Amino acid sequence: MHPATQMIREILDVSAEFEGHLGRELSVNPTDLAAMEHLIQSGPLAPSELARRLHITPPAVTASVDRLEAVGHVLRTHDAGDRRRIVITASQASTAQAMGVLMPMIRDVDRVIESFDADQQAAITRYLDQVLVAYRSHIPSDGSA
Amino acid sequence: MHPATQMIREILDVSAEFEGHLGRELSVNPTDLAAMEHLIQSGPLAPSELARRLHITPPAVTASVDRLEAVGHVLRTHDAGDRRRIVITASQASTAQAMGVLMPMIRDVDRVIESFDADQQAAITRYLDQVLVAYRSHIPSDGSA
């Protein structure tokens, strides 16, 4: 196995550790953390959308949002137009708290590539893109339809 | 966020999907899959070592090994020298089954870097190494002692 391939695997491990750290920081379980990440990344979302993204069922989302709401991490609001619909919003304070952990890490990772010249940066970007392609080619395309 | 940084994040997502695929292939839950991966990667391990690596408690390992043993994925053997100790070994057939999914993916990812010239390969490798360093610098060094 090429050192680069091995390092990608190590990045996966380190990333998992980082998630654990962030989860402890916000005092939430992995599912609730994943929900928070989507809400912070994408803005307010419907429970059904969270269910789709987290690969869990609607009742599990209800439970997750209950937990997050109880500790003030998110807010439930009813959609004005369609009163069946609920919108989940990450609280400002919790978003800031998560950002406080995420941003410095992202900034540092982002900074790494800047120390390479344009040609090297292009190579790195193309490499990552092709790794992504290779990875994806080994995942059966869902088939849930 | 630089495209490269964004792609690393996407690799994390795709990798998670791939894990799901492998788990379905072996018909095991995420915990049991993680155990299998360690056993395949590192060879026979003690339950206590699995507990340490998977960040779960010894009873959870007992349960996991019970499940894996029941479907023939692993074998429990008593250590000859110290009869308190147990050694868990991944079965030959299950290892081959997992390899059948893993190897083609690893091979393809490994192949990606070969299409770059020596200078670019060095840049890619150094980039990944520094990303790893950056990532690690944002993880509190355990502190469980």
Added chain:
DNA sequence: ATCCATTACTTAAAGAGGTGAACTATTCGA
């Protein structure tokens, strides 16, 4: 040589989180 503390794993009871099925409220097309 024999205790007693320690180590390694398991069993047991209880808790957290997930799913499928059924329920409630709301919207929308015939």
Added chain:
DNA sequence: TCGAATAGTTCACCTCTTTAAGTAATGGAT
């Protein structure tokens, strides 16, 4: 306006995990 569809929730049940207690084996101190 009424039946079907949609969105979210409640309910019962199941799986997996943890803490606490139990069992077996080892090993150092006497």
